[in-house]
Amino acid sequence: MTRKRLLEKSKKERRKKRKNKKKKDGNAAAEKESETLVISVDFSGMVDDEFLKRLGLEKGTRKVINHEERAKVLRAMDGCSYKAAAGGSLSNSLVALARLGGGQPIAGPALNVALAGSVGSDPLGGFYRSKLRRANVIFLSAPVKDGTTGTVIVLTTSDAQRTMLAYQGTSSRINYDPCLADAITKTNILVVEGYLFELPDTVRTISRVCEEAREHGALVAITASDVSCIERHYDDYREIMANYADIVFANSEEAKAFCHFSSNESPLSATRYLSHFVPLVSVIDGPKGSYIGVKGEAIYIPPSPCVPVDTCGAGDAYASGILYGNKVLGLGYKMLLGWRSHFQSTAGTQHFGQI
Numbered sequence: 114m115t116r117k118r119l120l121e122k123s124k125k126e127r128r129k130k131r132k133n134k135k136k137k138d139g140n141a142a143a144e145k146e147s148e149t150l151v152i153s154v155d156f157s158g159m160v161d162d163e164f165l166k167r168l169g170l171e172k173g174t175r176k177v178i179n180h181e182e183r184a185k186v187l188r189a190m191d192g193c194s195y196k197a198a199a200g201g202s203l204s205n206s207l208v209a210l211a212r213l214g215g216g217q218p219i220a221g222p223a224l225n226v227a228l229a230g231s232v233g234s235d236p237l238g239g240f241y242r243s244k245l246r247r248a249n250v251i252f253l254s255a256p257v258k259d260g261t262t263g264t265v266i267v268l269t270t271s272d273a274q275r276t277m278l279a280y281q282g283t284s285s286r287i288n289y290d291p292c293l294a295d296a297i298t299k300t301n302i303l304v305v306e307g308y309l310f311e312l313p314d315t316v317r318t319i320s321r322v323c324e325e326a327r328e329h330g331a332l333v334a335i336t337a338s339d340v341s342c343i344e345r346h347y348d349d350y351r352e353i354m355a356n357y358a359d360i361v362f363a364n365s366e367e368a369k370a371f372c373h374f375s376s377n378e379s380p381l382s383a384t385r386y387l388s389h390f391v392p393l394v395s396v397i398d399g400p401k402g403s404y405i406g407v408k409g410e411a412i413y414i415p416p417s418p419c420v421p422v423d424t425c426g427a428g429d430a431y432a433s434g435i436l437y438g439n440k441v442l443g444l445g446y447k448m449l450l451g452w453r454s455h456f457q458s459t460a461g462t463q464h465f466g467q468i
Contacts, residue, residue: 155200
């Protein structure tokens with residue numbers, strides 16, 4: 114049996130299993146929402162290419178670092194202009210979701226947004242929780258005693274390219290605790306960050322969370338996160354996508370990695386291929402625009418003209434716009450095309466998805 118037929122069979126079995134489940138009321142999208150993610154405090158700074166060369170860093174890449182390496186980079190940043198923010202890809206999306214609705218910048222219901230995750234009891238953990246509260250995002254989980262909060266150092270050059278250094282800390286442990294179990298029964302949107310596949314023993318937690326979310330009528334989305342992450346954990350990604358995903362978010366290179374396509378293949382082809390296995394596929398291609406794929410059909414969306422100030426968090430805010438439009442406003446994919454590229458350009462010029 115082909116992979117495509119296996120995936121279709123799996124989805125039919127899941128639909129049959131949920132057939133007699135009670136459906137949520139159509140207005141339930143305005144109720145509490147929660148997501149699970151790797152949490153971090155971001156240190157974002159503007160640097161030049163020479164700075165990256167001195168530290169032996171390749172521009173535009175992501176690297177996992179240890180405690181000593183983090184200290185070395187932060188020492189090198191002394192004298193540089195940088196800021197600290199409550200970060201993580203999905204927390205950026207949560208902040209953007211919390212800012213949507215109520216007429217600004219989209220006319221629709223405001224959301225109650227909650228987050229379950231893992232932070233340490235250190236000062237950075239307190240900083241993270243306080244920043245989320247200011248952004249109207251409820252943090253559900255108690256801090257881990259004697260734990261250290263993860264950090265991501267984001268080094269941005271003048272061409273808006275980001276080099277990211279991730280220290281996982283306590284955020285490398287994701288447990289299905291009572292707090293998370295309760296939140297999942299109330300959620301309407303669940304987003305699984307691809308970086309979670311890098312953490313030991315998390316695939317079982319991801320599967321359990323996704324299954325519970327789907328049983329309670331939630332929309333489940335998967336973010337690709339990184340090409341190297343996809344290559345290392347390809348089978349785990351595909352299992353979760355085949356069994357639970359309603360939406361997949363990826364950039365053009367990540368979409369090709371999912372398809373085992375060469376770099377010469379077009380993002381349009383990758384989007385079209387993926388849409389045979391996932392109901393809705395969203396692929397961004399930087400300044401070139403983006404794509405939506407549904408049922409074997411892929412459509413290109415040209416970008417809205419803008420001058421990028423900082424691309425950090427823009428893709429995360431872009432994803433939140435798709436989630437809000439699809440789940441809360443009930444827009445079909447063709448209606449989403451009318452405003453999604455404008456939303457992305459807004460995110461890139463107004464720090465919309467950052468705290």
